[in-house]
Amino acid sequence: GAGVSQSPSNKVTEKGKDVELRCDPISGHTALYWYRQSLGQGLEFLIYFQGNSAPDKSGLPSDRFSAERTGGSVSTLTIQRTQQEDSAVYLCASSLSGGKGYTFGSGTRLTVV
């Protein structure tokens, strides 16, 4: 597509429930990243995918967080047993290999009540 597409744009969930956030990167972009934007704390790197290589999960805050990327394209970020501190905007970005053309999606605003 023309840009990085994320869905849903907003998600309200009850504490303890699982949620799935979706990212559809720009066609041809081999690198995909997830970031979390918490109020007043800037953006925090979560995970990185490049082609068929094993992902870099070094930024995931706990084992309740996981992500996968199917067919080198669409990615899903899953948060299990959500907690209130998981409330944030989750941003996806994609880029060409080498870091060129880094583009962000509009994000998913997650609210855990």
Added chain:
Amino acid sequence: GNSVTQMEGPVTLSEEAFLTINCTYTATGYPSLFWYVQYPGEGLQLLLKATKADDKGSNKGFEATYRKETTSFHLEKGSVQVSDSAVYFCALSERLRNDYKLSFGAGTTVTVRA
């Protein structure tokens, strides 16, 4: 590890005022430096970047110079407009295999009043 510290907001200005947002960084090696902007209701967009010391990035009237001696990358605009109201993020790149990840500051909210 690498980190970015930027001026806390919020910042409120009148139209045509001069804007400066301070940004300093801590890094090993020589990262690239960026300013991203997030307009209300929109995603993050790259505003400008600089890839080596003394480089000046510029776009839409904004400028920032990569200062290695002071580890700074301050954002400036000489005459702001209402349309510049947004959240501004300073960031640096860290190598990640054949790509890079970005480390961001906390963001500075700027409001420009007519």
